Amino acid sequence: MAKHLLTLESDYDYDLIGICCHHSDYRLCWSLNEALQLGLKKAEEAFAVSNKKGSVVSTHSFYDYIDPVENTEYYLIKNKSEGKYLMPEKQQIDYFLVIRENVSVDIDDLVTQMKTISTILTAVIFDPEELKSADKLIF
Template sequence: MATLSFEYDYDFQLIGLYCHFKDYRLAWALNKRFEFDFVKQDPYTITNEEEIQEFSYYTFSIEHQELYYYLLANRSEHGLLIPERKDIDYFIIIDGLYERSKKKEFITQLSTLNEVLSAVEVNPKELRSKQNLLME
C-alpha cells in the first residue's frame, strides 16, 4: 500500500537579530521605527523529549497585503529554539509575498537601531531545527 508523505515548504523569510535588550524593548523599537504594531502573544511553545519550552512571541500583520511578521525569542529558561544558532537572540519571520530587495533594505535598517547589534539573513532550509519555526 502506498503511503503519503508530507514535507513542509519553508517559504518564509527569516532574519536573525543580535540584541541584548528584553523582548518588549525590541518590539517597542521595531514598532516605533517601522510603524509596526507588534502585539505580545501567549508564549510560543515547543515540546521535546524532556520538557516544554516557552518562547516570547509577538505578531504583526498587514492584512490587505497578506503579510505576516513574527518576532520570536531564540532563548527560553530551558534552552534554545534553534540550538544551532545560539548566537542569535531573536528571529523575525516574514510570511507572505516579500520582495528580496525590500528584505535587504529592511536588514540594513534593522542594523541601524540602537537596540540591535546586528541583523542577518538566515536560510531556514539550512537549519536542523527548522521545524521549530513553523508558525500555525
C-alpha cells in the first residue's frame, strides 16, 4: 500500500516589526499613535498562547487598530509576559508590531519613522518565515 504524506505550509501574510523599548506597553502605544497617526487601543482580551492540548500557557498584552480607509490591521503584542516569551528565539525584543492586509504602508519608511520616537530604542523588520514561533501570530 502506498503512503501519502500531507505537508501543510503556513501562509505568513503579515509584516512583522520587532521593537525594543523599556517603557510600559501603554506608553509605547501612545507614542506610536502620536507619531504614526494610528489608533491603537488595548483589546478587551489579552493575546493568549495555547499549547498543543489547548490549555493556555501565557497571556500577553495586546493592542489593535484597523485603519478605516486602507483596512490595514495593526497589532501590538508584548513579547514577555509572566516570565514566558511569545517568541522565545527573539528574547531581546520587547514588543512586536504585526501588520496585516498591508497594501499601502511602506514598512521600511514605517520603521524609519518608528526609530525617531524617543521611547523606542530600535525597531527591526523580521521575516516571519525565518522564525520558529511565527505560527503563534496566525490568528
